Amino acid sequence: MTAPDEAKRRARTVMATDSEWARIRERAAAEDLPTSRYVVQRLLQPAGEPAAPPSLPIDVQWLMVRQLLMLSRVEKHRFERSGQLEAWETLEEACAAFVESEARLG
Numbered sequence: 001m002t003a004p005d006e007a008k009r010r011a012r013t014v015m016a017t018d019s020e021w022a023r024i025r026e027r028a029a030a031e032d033l034p035t036s037r038y039v040v041q042r043l044l045q046p047a048g049e050p051a052a053p054p055s056l057p058i059d060v061q062w063l064m065v066r067q068l069l070m071l072s073r074v075e076k077h078r079f080e081r082s083g084q085l086e087a088w089e090t091l092e093e094a095c096a097a098f099v100e101s102e103a104r105l106g
Contacts, residue, residue, distance in 0.1 A: 014039065024039065075088075076088055
């Protein structure tokens with residue numbers, strides 16, 4: 001059985017500049033959604049809930065990963081040189097536990 005709201009979908013009008021509408025269409029395409037469905041979903045998100053971050057090109061994503069790995073290795077090396085490898089490992093375990101708990105929350 002179809003929900004009452006679903007059976008009553010109608011065309012609506014939205015005012016936007018050409019450049020605003022182009023950005024909306026690009027974002028909808030990036031999420032593989034029709035533009036109208038994208039607009040409705042975004043507007044119905046609970047207030048204060050962060051919007052999904054915009055997609056970054058894959059080359060930018062790989063650059064970010066590489067730079068983060070570099071920073072991590074530099075910091076680990078710094079901890080090792082100062083005789084604080086155990087502190088590094090404690091931080092590493094805490095970060096892993098945080099990421100795991102967030103993943104469980106969905």
